[in-house]
Amino acid sequence: xxxxxxxxxxxxxxxxxxxxxxxxxxxxxxxxxxxxxxxxxxxxxxxxxxxxxxxxxxxxxxxxxxxxxxxxxxxxxxxxxxxxxxxxxxxxxxxxxxxxxxxxxxxxxxxxxxxxxxxxxxxxxxxxxxxxxxxxxxxxxxxxxxxxxxxxxxxxxxxxxxxxxxxxxxxxxxxxxxxxxxxxxxxxxxxxxxxxxxxxxxxxxxxxxxxxxxxxxxxxxxxxxxxxxxxxxxxxxxxxxxxxxxxxxxxxxxxxxxxxxxxxxxxxxxxxxxxxxxxxxxxxxxxxxxxxxxxxxxxxxxxxxxxxxxxxxxxxxxxxxxxxxxxxxxxxxxxxxxxxxxxxxxxxxxxxxxxxxxxxxxxxxxxxxxxxxxxxxxxxxxxxxxxxxxxxxxxxxxxxxxxxxxxxxxxxxxxxxxxxxxxxxxxxxxxxxxxxxxxxxxxxxxxxxxxxxxxxxxxxxxxxxxxxxxxxxxxxxxxx
Numbered sequence: 001x002x003x004x005x006x007x008x009x010x011x012x013x014x015x016x017x018x019x020x021x022x023x024x025x026x027x028x029x030x031x032x033x034x035x036x037x038x039x040x041x042x043x044x045x046x047x048x049x050x051x052x053x054x055x056x057x058x059x060x061x062x063x064x065x066x067x068x069x070x071x072x073x074x075x076x077x078x079x080x081x082x083x084x085x086x087x088x089x090x091x092x093x094x095x096x097x098x099x100x101x102x103x104x105x106x107x108x109x110x111x112x113x114x115x116x117x118x119x120x121x122x123x124x125x126x127x128x129x130x131x132x133x134x135x136x137x138x139x140x141x142x143x144x145x146x147x148x149x150x151x152x153x154x155x156x157x158x159x160x161x162x163x164x165x166x167x168x169x170x171x172x173x174x175x176x177x178x179x180x181x182x183x184x185x186x187x188x189x190x191x192x193x194x195x196x197x198x199x200x201x202x203x204x205x206x207x208x209x210x211x212x213x214x215x216x217x218x219x220x221x222x223x224x225x226x227x228x229x230x231x232x233x234x235x236x237x238x239x240x241x242x243x244x245x246x247x248x249x250x251x252x253x254x255x256x257x258x259x260x261x262x263x264x265x266x267x268x269x270x271x272x273x274x275x276x277x278x279x280x281x282x283x284x285x286x287x288x289x290x291x292x293x294x295x296x297x298x299x300x301x302x303x304x305x306x307x308x309x310x311x312x313x314x315x316x317x318x319x320x321x322x323x324x325x326x327x328x329x330x331x332x333x334x335x336x337x338x339x340x341x342x343x344x345x346x347x348x349x350x351x352x353x354x355x356x357x358x359x360x361x362x363x364x365x366x367x368x369x370x371x372x373x374x375x376x377x378x379x380x381x382x383x384x385x386x387x388x389x390x391x392x393x394x395x396x397x398x399x400x401x402x403x404x405x406x407x408x409x410x411x412x413x414x415x416x417x418x419x420x421x422x423x424x425x426x427x428x429x430x431x432x433x434x435x436x437x438x439x440x441x442x443x444x445x446x447x448x449x450x451x452x453x454x455x456x457x458x459x460x461x462x463x464x465x466x467x468x469x470x471x472x473x474x475x476x477x478x479x480x
Contacts, residue, residue, distance in 0.1 A: 002027045004194070005079035007109050009033035009042055009068060011049055011164075011271065011340065012126055012157050013085035018057045019168040021066035023198040030067045030075040042068035050339040050366050053165035077116040081191065083155075084109050085126040090275050092379075099282035101275070103133065110137045114144035122187045125154045125213070134177075134209045151187035153178045154209050156216035161270065162337030174204045177212025217283075220276040221296060226261040227268045228302035234264035234466030235309060244466025245448065264466040266419060266446030267306045267345035269334030274300060274343050307345050311352035313463055314444050317473055318415060322358040326438075328413040330406055331420025331447075332364035332372055339366035345446070346419040347375050350400070360400045363409040365422060369402035376400060407433065415442035421449050434458045440472075 004020065006013045009031045021029040033039050041048035043062070047055060058066070069075055076082060086105040091097050106127065113123060123141065125134055134152045141150040154177035159167045174195045178188040188206050195204055207215070230248055237244040244264040252259030268274075277296050284293035315322055334344035341347070350360055354376070362372055376397045403409045406425065410416050410433045418425055426449050434441050443455055445464045452462040461472045 002081070002194075003030070003079045004028070004081045004083065005030045005032060005075045006083040006085055006126070007032055007072065007076065008083075008085035008087075008127070009035070009038050009048075010085065010087070011051075011161065012159065013083065014042060014047075014049060015051055015054055015057075015159070015164045016085070016126065016157060016168060017083070018054065018061060018066060019165065020194065021061040021064075022057050024194060025065055027194065028065050028067075029061075030069055030079070032069050032072040032075050034070065034072060036070045039068050039070045050337075051164050052162065052337055057165060073112065073116045076113055077118060079121065080119075081122045081124060081194070082113060083124045083126045088127045088275075090278055096282050099278040099285075101279050101282075103136070106133065106137065107140065110140045111144065113150075114141050114146075117146075117148050117150075120149040120151075122151050122153060122190060124191065125152070126157060132210065133213060149183065151178065151183055152209065153187055153191055154212035155191060156212060158216070158219060161340050162335055169198070171199060171203060174199050175207065175212050175215055176204065177207045177209045180208060217276045217280045220272050221280050221299065223261055224268055224273040224277055224303070225296075225299045227265070228299045228306075230262045230264050231267065231306045231465075232302050234306075237264075237466040238469055241468045242466075243468060247466075264448060265306075265345075265421075266310045266349060266465065267303045269342070269344040269346075271340065271342040274303070304348075307348045308352065310345075310444070310446055310465070311349055313473070314353065314415065314417065314442075315356055317442060317444075317461065317463065322353055322356045322414070324357060324359065325414040326359045326361055326412055327353055328406075328410040328416035329360055329362040330364075330409065330416060330418045330425050331422055332362055332367045332375075333420050336420055336422045339364075339368075339371075341367055341371055341375050344375070344419075349417065349419060349446070350376055354397065354399055358399065361409040361413060362400060362402050363404065363406050364420060365424065372402050373397060373400065407436070411436045412438065413441075414438045415444060417444045417446060418449060419446045421447040425449060430455055430460070431458050434460060 004017070004027055006017045013031055017029050017031045020027065031042065038048050047058060084106065086109050088101045088103060088106060091100045091102045113121065123137065134154055138150070138152045156175055158172065176188050176191050178184040192204050192206065230244065233247060234244040237247060248262040248264065251257055252262050277300055281293045281296050284296070318325065329346065329350060332344060332346045333339055333341055353360060406428055414437070441460050443450065443460045443462045445452070445462065448464050448467070452464045452467060455462045456470065461470065463473055
């Protein structure tokens with residue numbers, strides 16, 4: 001029986017290995033992590049991450065050919081194929097701080113693999129890593145090989161949180177990069193045979209190592225660029241009276257462009273987009289390509305501008321101050337159908353409002369109070385590290401109250417902000433919400449999911465991103 005081990009039981013490792021176990025009953029799959037609490041959660045009825053369909057997949061395989069364990073070295077030693085899916089946070093100090101990926105966890109994983117291996121291994125990069133990481137890992141393993149042969153493959157993930165299980169069941173493509181040597185091609189074929197259990201062969205793309213590594217960064221950069229492009233248009237739409245939804249619809253009808261990722265919003269978030277673009281910028285700078293680096297920097301700048309513009313719109317609309325005012329925040333995750341808050345625009349929006357001394361009442365159906373308080377009190381990039389290595393949050397933010405009901409969040413509020421496009425927010429009783437809010441009552445829709453005209457009929461003053469401004473807002477421009 002082929003044995004697969006995945007180092008790292010996070011958003012990528014857990015779901016990916018669960019689906020491999022489901023689709024390949026003849027393969028034994030182990031997911032290992034040094035965090036005992038995380039492994040305990042994977043072995044419980046309350047999984048450590050929320051992802052539609054994940055519970056069912058795990059329950060069908062766990063204990064049969066899918067195992068979650070904190071015995072890292074044992075399972076690594078026994079495995080034929082090792083996936084490495086550890087954190088690659090952005091460096092916070094030293095060379096490349098704020099841009100380069102920190103490969104500390106990757107390097108320690110490689111050294112541990114070299115220490116405990118007794119037979120030849122295929123080592124697969126699953127984390128998003130900078131171009132040429134495979135070469136560095138290869139050197140570590142080769143110099144500590146003790147006669148064991150290692151083949152390094154790059155197999156980047158292209159999952160979208162909220163649809164990860166469906167993405168794994170029906171991937172657009174599976175990308176496998178390896179060395180153009182007989183041994184390298186044999187390793188590629190071994191991994192290809194795993195995916196071929198359920199993925200059509202024409203969707204399995206084989207490339208060299210560097211192309212595979214760069215393809216992941218490029219894909220995320222292109223997606224983020226589309227979001228920043230439509231968000232840049234949203235600012236122009238507000239200034240001119242155009243409607244960004246209509247503009248995006250017209251643009252998306254062009255078959256060369258297509259309709260996806262053209263929804264204007266308060267900004268993009270998630271674990272990869274910003275981190276990968278910073279990584280790309282750093283690689284460009286290191287390779288003497290400052291013009292290319294500056295191009296990608298603009299994608300981040302527009303995203304930051306969109307978040308600060310949203311905060312400024314809130315403050316300027318509410319008589320130029322939110323000090324002491326209760327603001328309801330509906331949604332904290334970076335998008336619907338996930339509990340993930342990494343790089344969520346809600347963090348910067350909430351911090352911006354707290355900076356003006358607002359009192360926030362936050363509701364999200366999947367994000368815990370502990371997570372929200374941690375996100376709002378910790379420094380940027382700290383949350384990219386494994387939980388047990390994150391600095392302790394010194395205190396909760398006193399101006400923040402986390403509640404478990406949208407109506408409770410909005411009761412007595414001066415304004416409400418929709419920051420995540422949860423479906424339940426579309427069907428709220430806004431008349432009841434209006435009756436229980438301070439007047440004038442404001443709605444700031446950061447996801448364009450509510451019917452602004454219906455809300456205006458109720459009595460709300462409504463701001464929707466990229467939509468024509470009502471008279472109240474027209475007189476109060478959002479200054480960035």
